[in-house]
Amino acid sequence: MATIDLNADLGESFGAWTMGHDEALLRYVSAVNLACGFHAGDPHTLRKGIVQALAHNVAIGAHPSYPDLLGFGRRDMALTPDEVFDCVLYQVAAVKGMCEALGGRLHHVKPHGALYNRAARDAAVAAAIADAVRRIDDRLVLYGLAGSCLMTEGTAAGLRTAGEAFADRRYGPDGTLVPRSQPDALITTTDEAVAQVRRIVHQQQVVAGDGSLVSVRATTLCLHGDGPQALAFAQAIRQALEADGVSIAPPYAAAP
Template sequence: MKRIDLNCDMGESFGPWNMGADAEVMPWITSANVACGFHAGDPSIMRRTVVLAAESGVAVGAHVGLPDLAGFGRRAMALSAQQVYDLAVVQIGALSAVARTQGVKVMHMKPHGALYHMVERDEDLAKALARAVYDIDASMRLLGRSGGRLVACGQQLGLSVAHEAFADRRYLSDGHLVPRGERGAVIEDVNIAAAQAVKLAEEGAVETVDGTLLSLRADTICVHGDRHDAVAFARLMHQQLRASGVELRSTEH
């Protein structure tokens, strides 16, 4: 039986400001990437999200982002490899401490937004991010772009890795995502997005914007929790994958 992890970025609210529908999406996913206060989230939100995940039997991971609350971590920054290492250590460490108070272990790390793409362009940054995970807990799994630089750097260190694909994003023929600023980068129709998830799970392939078929390893598929229809999106993808005979569980199990 084919296995797929459904991961979702969560805990992205901040103070009285609410982002996403975490409680409603949680039943349909298997891994939660919890914002650690740099691009989104705050200490109380982190704790509540960890508790929610634990109650739902969902694996907890650190969603490490750039220090950019105003830009939601989606603006690239000029950072050295040491700075990337340091910000990752602080964020993973903070979430690990919060999780420990709730009897939960942080099982994986996934970079957010601009950082996700920065490490794919710069090998030194990718090595620094992978090294931060390794130095904190070498048993932690590293999530990154399928076939990308980050997972390769993680494997070189001996880390377990999960190749990530996206159901609701368009792909270029080189395996990169169409930049968010370009028209059609996000698949708005949940039925089309769910069909793409099933194709990824069953065939390990996705149709690119130029119509070619791209082979893509998909250990885990991202559920974007900040969509306006996130609950319907997560539920439909969960149901259609299950109906196709795909087993849904986190990469840690």
């Protein structure tokens, strides 16, 4: 029987501003990536997210970003690898400490936005992220784009890795995500999202924008929590996978 992890980026509300369907989505995912305050989120939102994830028995991950609140972490920044190391170390340490104070344990780390995309192609940045994660806790699982530099550098650092694919993003023929600046970057219908997920899980491939087939070997699927269709996508994808006999569980779920 196939097994796949369903993860969602949550905890992105800030102050009086609310984003996403966090608690509702927790019914459909097996892992969450909680914003650490650099692109979104705040201490109250983070604590609330941890408590809710523990109540739903969902694996908790840190979602570190470039320091870019105004741009929601989606603008590339010319940080050195040392600066990336410091930013990731700071953010992950905060989430890990709060998890443990609340009776939980941090399971994984997944970079956000532009930092995620940079780490997918820049080996030096990827190595800095992997080093920061390893120094905090070498039992943590490193999530990143399947087949990317971050997965290579995570393995080289001795970390367990989880290659990620996306239910609601379109791919280029080189296996990278179509940039959000392009009009066709996002999948907007439930049927197309379910079809892409089923192709990834059962055939290990996606259809690129030019019609070519791209190999994608993923152990985790991202269901973004900030889109208008987020909850409908999560419900339909979970239902479709379970109907196919697929087990939903976080990677290395049995590991200490």
